Amino acid sequence: MSSDTTERSVRREPVAAPEAPVGRSTGWWGMALFISTEAATFAVFLASYFYLRFSHTSGWPPPSEKGPDLVLPSVATGVLVLSCVPMLLAVRTTPRNRTAASGLGVAGAFAGGCAFLVLQVLDWAGEYPSSTPSKDAYGSLFYVITGLHAAHVAIGVGMLLFLLASLAAGRLGRERHEPVNLVALYWYFMSVVALGVYATVYLSPYL
Amino acid sequence: MTATREPIASGDVAADGVLPERALAEAAVGDRLKKAWEEEPGLIGFLTTVNHKRIGRRYLVTAAFFFMLSGISALVMRTQLVSPNNDIVDPDLYDQLFTLHGTAMIFFFATPMNNGFGNFFLPLMVGTRDMAFPRLNALSYWIFLFSGLFMFASLPLGMAPNGGWFAYVPLTRRIDGLNLDFYSLGLLFLAVSSTVGAINLIVTALKMRAPGMTLNRVPVFVWAVVTQSFMLVFALPPLDVANLMLFLDRRFDTRFFDTSKGGDSVLWQHLFWLFGHPDVYIIVLPAMGIISTIIPTFARRPIAAYPFVVLATVATGIISFGVWVHHMFAVGLSEVSQTFFAAATLTISLPAGIQMFAWIATLWRGRVVINTAMLYALGFIVAFVMGGVTGVMFAVVTFDQQVTDSYFVVAHFHYVLFGGAVLPLLGGLFYWWPKMTGRMVNEKGGIWSFVLVFAGFNLTFFPMHISGLLGMPRRIYTYDGDYGWTVWNALSTAGAYLLGAGFVVTALVFVESLLRDRKAPDDPWGSNTLDWATASPPEHYNFPVVPTVHSLNPLWDGRSLPSMAEHRFEDQRTMTEEHMALRTSELDARVETVMPMPGDTIVPLWVALFLTAGVVLLLVGAYLGAAVAGVGVAAVVTWWLWHRPAVE
Amino acid sequence: MYRRRPSVRVRLPFLLGLLLVAATATGCAGEAPSTLSPSGPKSDVAASSWWILFGVAAFVCVVVIALTVLAAIVRRRARTVHDNDAKGFVLTFGVVIPALVFGGTFVLSVMGLQRTSHPQTDPDTTIQVIGHQWWWEVRYGDGTVTANEIHVPVGQPVEVTLSSADVIHSFWVPELMPKMDMIPGRVNHTWFTADKAGVYHGQCAEYCGLQHAHMGFDVVAEPKSDFDSWLADQGSDAATPTSSLASRGMDVFTSTTCATCHTIRGTSADGDVGPDLTHVGSRARLAAGAIPNDRGHLAGWIGNSQTVKPGNRMPPQHLSPDDLQAVVTYLEGLT
16 A cells, blocks of 8 residues: 555544544534625625715714714623623533533523613614614614624524523533534624624714 | 546447446445435425535526526627617617626526536535535525526516616616616525525535545636635625615615715725626636636646646635726726726736636647537637737726727627636536536537537627727617617627527537437546546445545546545445545545535425515515515524534 | 647637728728727827737737647647646746736826826816716806707817716717716816817717617817807807797797706796707707707607607607797707
């Protein structure tokens, strides 16, 4: 037989047992690429925000608008970002079969996500009707960007519910924990986007 | 380097045509694998299959169908333009025809056709048994089909998109009727399919290559498809954002593109071309990958300067995101920005030049065999260099400002798109026909196909350079006879009919092949890539034994193919228990684990149907109904994910 | 596996090249609004850029096509193939030489921009052109308003500001200047000089809806003195009708829907939906270049413009035949 290194290492390596696969899974790559495309989508929206803002010489926000309220969005963003911590807990504990801790982690992230959504809706209620999506481009940008992000968070909340159900049905643990990793990736991404949206839509009008 | 195998003479049929190594492997494990990979027959099988080869074939057939519809639109347009002040069609229909022609050719023919070949052949070329996400693969096909039907259904309703394929606002913001809603919703819907398909191709190429297929042993076609897929991941978002903004502006009165209320029409152009320019390379790169597959095969040698070709492919993909403003040189942007983008546009021509001369070097230093596929490849080189040089001319801003939006640019992009995509795709069809169908094609018919198509193509589009230089704008349903444009239009129309005849002949050639029983052996051309180490057509499981890849030319190096026989008693390489595939590392293709793959299921079809319902409901303004359909999608997806194979 | 010689492909590009040269030569002679028969400095720059580019492009095509075809025809024995051979060839022909060519092209581009950005002398005349679906509103610096026909003094640069009232249009007179877009909410500035007297055809060059094909205009370049008197004429109020038929026409015009869309200065008609008709009789063509300006066409246009430009904004006018003749007589007299 040849002494090709590749062949030798192939023959030497045992068939990887499901408990200890090496390397990244196809699901990981799938989620990473999905996040990439969504990240590009948000990046384009934020870039459009600044494009429209700087293509007009009149002030920003436009004269008929006031700057956005900062209290609710700051709390909401903070809650969402903090909810990454229980998410991380779930990621760490599921492979060790610590289902209770894992469930707590997922539930914590779920609660954070729900809180974010409630606060976001309250924020919209406060801005409406002095600012509306059809009043001007400023309003369109505000509602559509925050709306798109909220929709993404809602989907994430749905994913967390799915994880809770999986945990309750005993389908996650040492043998199978990849779904938690994948949802976690998405959840961290939601926080990153939240920070970007916060900085652009809420903070930048004051800068 | 060991001797390459000789291609069979056309018309010959090999005794049994099976590669000896594959015969050994099949003898060892073929029966068990056939059982493990059994498919449901009939209609159920048709609706539930997740087999990448069947899905790939569907992409090809469906894309060809949309090509035909779109081509007929063009034929009607050319008939209208054969003489001045003609009245074959009224302006409203003409506007719908030219919009649909462009939109359908780009979105519903070119990329899906590339995807069809990618779906069928990428897993085969990297030596695996299926795509990374087989059910998502089925989903992306169904969405493609339904979004295409959605888009084309608008035509018999008299409401086809009529804003041009790039749909500039404010015109498209203002047109009454559903036309532009068909457009924005149709493209948003299709984008789901394109994105999912791209992700699938990338992950397959990253994680499922045969052991030993390190990055520098990956075939150029695979590099091209992966590059194109990465480009889709990043280029579709600007288009999706633009289409979403357009839909919201039209239906909910948002102001993204309303200049009077703080919006900006030019924003649409930036967003559109941020997608649009990478898109032309998304179309052309896989086609060039096909050329990089055909030419080495029929020059009987590996591709020259492989590392440069790969670098050029990837570089084209990256740089293509930095040139979009060259579509906007007449908008009145600053000279600084025009100068920058002129420079960037010139830079992107360099990688194309690298590929061009690599092909020429491969031909020069090889031993050329002429057949239909090779003729199409050679025709591509001729057409693409002509289209490419006129493209370079557009980097001279003042000249661009004369000929943009005229028939000169129409000539340019048809030379690079027809020459750069359609010719390679036809070549790919002839090249891979034996593998996909198990039949050989009548070579004489193939040559006729090439001659008619190539002659018709040149006769149609070359005169357009001239009418454009003579001042004829594009997208006009008629023109005056006083301007000297008539003779060039008449020539183009004659060419269009010749081209149409060429396509009819091409179709007949393929139909004839299916009706005859000229059985194809495993490897009729003496090719060098792994896809030819399978049956023609391949078994459902592709490879009875996953080989070890030792070089860029696994069928020529004398070691990779024999490994198929060598490993035939190893469980990890044969995986006969269930639907399984090997997962390997991203860079070095070292074995990581064995993955169970999903079998046939109807669930992707359900998701596609719910999504279609949602899109239709959005179109007619039933937003509550659309929300309900969305809930339906969520429910079916939940069902789908709940029933995954135990994995990881 | 020898197949028939692909001679079609060898001869075809040469034939096409010859055709191109011949065609553009004819274009120069004929009535075409040809980019290759420039009559102004900006179009000159574009045309000379074209010839340089065409020369280089033709040479590149011939070389590449010849290499390809020769490689296909000349059978060579298989050589020993080294992995990654031909790198030098690919680098030289695929990178180094193109880089030089592109460097030259970039210089051409920058030089072209420099030479077309400003006229050599300051323009005396400023023209504001506003695009509409599907006609051209033309306003001169001194307040003169007209439509679809632009007059300029020969040999003097003219400043043009471009905008739009509805959708994106594009101002293109190939013989005088490369196109520039007209975008609502945005004002684009450009200029051109007509070196020779003549009538130059222009056409909208950005798809703008149903009648994009019929949105043409003429640029008439004439000696300064002729231009000055034209401008003065155009700026004056409308001629009073000189016959009773024309008088009746004026009455019909000002008392019906005509006046709600069109302006005739000096009368009560002050609509601003359609073109200004104060001096419509002086124009060579009607309907943005779609039809000649004569009694028959004018009557047909007024009666039912939808037969000429289906989808345009002017509904059919239901006038009695006598009223129609009166209006036509009146308008023809508005020179």
